[in-house]
Amino acid sequence: xxxxxxxxxxxxxxxxxxxxxxxxxxxxxxxxxxxxxxxxxxxxxxxxxxxxxxxxxxxxxxxxxxxxxxxxxxxxxxxxxxxxxxxxxxxxxxxxxxxxxxxxxxxxxxxxxxxxxxxxxxxxxxxxxxxxxxxxxxxxxxxxxxxxxxxxxxxxxxxxxxxxxxxxxxxxxxxxxxxxxxxxxxxxxxxxxxxxxxxxxxxxxxxxxxxxxxxxxxxxxxxxxxxxxxxxxxxxxxxxxxxxxxxxxxxxxxxxxxxxxxxxxxxxxxxxxxxxxxxxxxxxxxxxxxxxxxxxxxxxxxxxxxxxxxxxxxxxxxxxxxxxxxxxxxxxxxxxxxxxxxxxxxxxxxxxxxxxxxxxxxxxxxxxxxxxxxxxxxxxxxxxxxxxxxxxxxxxxxxxxxxxxxxxxxxxxxxxxxxxxxxxxxxxxxxxxxxxxxxxxxxxxxxxxxxxxxxxxxxxxxxxxxxxxxxxxxxxxxxxxxxxxxxxxxxxxxxxxxxxxxxxxxxxxxxxxxxxxxxxxxxxxxxxxxxxx
Amino acid sequence: xxxxxxxxxxxxxxxxxxxxxxxxxxxxxxxxxxxxxxxxxxxxxxxxxxxxxxxxxxxxxxxxxxxxxxxxxxxxxxxxxxx
Numbered sequence: 001x002x003x004x005x006x007x008x009x010x011x012x013x014x015x016x017x018x019x020x021x022x023x024x025x026x027x028x029x030x031x032x033x034x035x036x037x038x039x040x041x042x043x044x045x046x047x048x049x050x051x052x053x054x055x056x057x058x059x060x061x062x063x064x065x066x067x068x069x070x071x072x073x074x075x076x077x078x079x080x081x082x083x084x085x086x087x088x089x090x091x092x093x094x095x096x097x098x099x100x101x102x103x104x105x106x107x108x109x110x111x112x113x114x115x116x117x118x119x120x121x122x123x124x125x126x127x128x129x130x131x132x133x134x135x136x137x138x139x140x141x142x143x144x145x146x147x148x149x150x151x152x153x154x155x156x157x158x159x160x161x162x163x164x165x166x167x168x169x170x171x172x173x174x175x176x177x178x179x180x181x182x183x184x185x186x187x188x189x190x191x192x193x194x195x196x197x198x199x200x201x202x203x204x205x206x207x208x209x210x211x212x213x214x215x216x217x218x219x220x221x222x223x224x225x226x227x228x229x230x231x232x233x234x235x236x237x238x239x240x241x242x243x244x245x246x247x248x249x250x251x252x253x254x255x256x257x258x259x260x261x262x263x264x265x266x267x268x269x270x271x272x273x274x275x276x277x278x279x280x281x282x283x284x285x286x287x288x289x290x291x292x293x294x295x296x297x298x299x300x301x302x303x304x305x306x307x308x309x310x311x312x313x314x315x316x317x318x319x320x321x322x323x324x325x326x327x328x329x330x331x332x333x334x335x336x337x338x339x340x341x342x343x344x345x346x347x348x349x350x351x352x353x354x355x356x357x358x359x360x361x362x363x364x365x366x367x368x369x370x371x372x373x374x375x376x377x378x379x380x381x382x383x384x385x386x387x388x389x390x391x392x393x394x395x396x397x398x399x400x401x402x403x404x405x406x407x408x409x410x411x412x413x414x415x416x417x418x419x420x421x422x423x424x425x426x427x428x429x430x431x432x433x434x435x436x437x438x439x440x441x442x443x444x445x446x447x448x449x450x451x452x453x454x455x456x457x458x459x460x461x462x463x464x465x466x467x468x469x470x471x472x473x474x475x476x477x478x479x480x481x482x483x484x485x486x487x488x489x490x491x492x493x494x495x496x497x498x499x500x501x502x503x504x505x506x507x508x509x510x511x512x513x514x515x516x517x518x519x520x521x522x523x524x525x526x527x528x529x530x531x532x533x
Numbered sequence: 534x535x536x537x538x539x540x541x542x543x544x545x546x547x548x549x550x551x552x553x554x555x556x557x558x559x560x561x562x563x564x565x566x567x568x569x570x571x572x573x574x575x576x577x578x579x580x581x582x583x584x585x586x587x588x589x590x591x592x593x594x595x596x597x598x599x600x601x602x603x604x605x606x607x608x609x610x611x612x613x614x615x616x
Binding site: 126227228229230231234250251254255257258260369432457459460465467484485488495504507509510 | 548551552553554555556569570572573574575576577578580590592594597598612
């Protein structure tokens with residue numbers, strides 16, 4: 001049991017650091033004591049009052065309190081929704097509404113708009129102040145905590161319909177994931193230090209957080225301010241002595257720009273674990289050259305399948321082969337299947353094993369990646385229709401398991417899994433998963449916009465930014481003939497408005513104004529024409 | 534072309550492309566960070582362009598973030614580095 005695994009470090013290694021963020025430190029003893037007391041309060045205040053175990057929103061950035069709040073929720077029997085403070089308030093309000101959350105905990109000041117009357121909120125809640133909520137020796141009862149098939153956390157991702165959707169991950173899925181990474185990437189108990197680069201609202205952080213806590217490791221957080229100031233970042237990295245580097249490849253690419261990013265900076269580093277986007281060949285090559293003592297692991301999996309379901313050790317031998325790097329190999333716990341997406345479309349709502357099996361493709365054939373097994377989410381929170389579209393039961397040899405259609409296109413070759421792209425308009429930008437349809441939908445909601453198409457700007461063979469093609473409403477007839485400065489001003493205004501609802505990484509950088517949206521012969525948006533192709 | 538004008542042309546051109554605005558050319562003192570025109574990833578692209586087109590290497594830790602804040606500051610830093 002993951003929670004017991006974490007709590008036991010408070011006895012066997014009470015003074016070991018569970019978390020370090022700038023000058024803030026949190027020991028395992030503190031993590032247990034504070035989360036116990038807060039769980040006791042949560043149960044009295046939230047669970048007992050409402051009689052339900054609705055999600056609790058944890059709002060902040062990298063503060064040590066975040067870890068305490070996460071565990072307190074679990075101990076009191078509530079799933080938590082991590083929300084980074086960089087996310088715009090209007091988007092958070094939508095998440096609050098759609099999730100049915102009843103309580104917000106935050107170590108920082110909440111934006112005024114988030115202080116909704118129907119919610120209980122505790123902001124600026126720092127560790128010592130938790131003892132003001134309940135007696136210091138208060139202990140949650142074991143029967144309060146979430147059960148094996150209850151939801152542990154909910155992470156909101158971009159949704160093509162214009163609204164974010166909450167992916168529910170149960171304790172069973174999380175424990176299956178943590179057991180796998182611990183088994184395959186061999187952390188030593190009470191010895192390791194794990195880099196935490198991703199915000200807690202990005203599921204990549206689940207890997208570093210729970211891999212670290214389950215092994216009595218120290219989670220070393222760097223924040224956005226440090227990341228955007230390389231001098232501070234490298235100072236922190238050198239001080240950290242991390243042994244597990246967990247990040248998007250884009251973040252490592254930034255660090256590789258500096259010649260000081262070598263094993264001298266991080267002499268204890270043993271593993272690079274990458275997830276969230278395609279790992280470029282040249283990034284892996286440079287890392288192996290500069291860190292000959294470390295392994296480079298390329299992981300693959302969507303948020304809907306608990307961070308990742310497979311990984312592959314990128315060796316010098318693999319790098320010699322032309323083409324993209326593999327993203328995985330056979331998984332012990334989950335099945336990774338390549339299916340004909342058109343055949344799947346026809347049988348998706350059915351549960352007939354035969355029909356699903358008929359969609360299976362042979363090794364080497366390219367198709368949609370389908371994942372089945374214990375890591376697969378139970379579905380999207382309060383979105384049964386959306387859930388039915390992509391989640392289903394895969395039945396083989398009489399055993400039925402939860403399965404998820406990833407929308408990713410890939411193939412198996414010589415025992416390795418390769419990813420080649422998407423079926424739809426979902427993209428990855430600097431590790432962030434973005435549904436272009438969500439941005440387009442938000443653009444269309446602006447009164448000055450009639451229609452919009454968003455496409456990625458590709459530089460150096462990877463997505464570098466976003467460009468919006470906007471058809472303004474009839475009130476702006478002839479706008480495309482206006483001087484460039486007026487168009488730029490309009491672009492800035494639109495960006496500002498979008499910034500109130502979408503996170504910064506989803507904001508198009510460029511705005512082009514067009515008279516009409518080009519269409520293909522089939523009547524679909526001609527994205528190639530917009531890309532100038 | 535002198536190295537000064539090569540630096541100016543390259544930086545203004547690269548920033549116009551990366552930031553997606555013609556304001557770079559008309560206002561070289563524009564604050565790139567305050568106006569959300571440049572982030573860590575854009576900075577990496579700029580450094581790669583400087584390396585490829587001007588053959589100048591800059592380590593991210595070599596200078597403070599402030600140096601990257603306007604097109605003019607970047608140009609002046611590179612000109613100083615080439616002297």
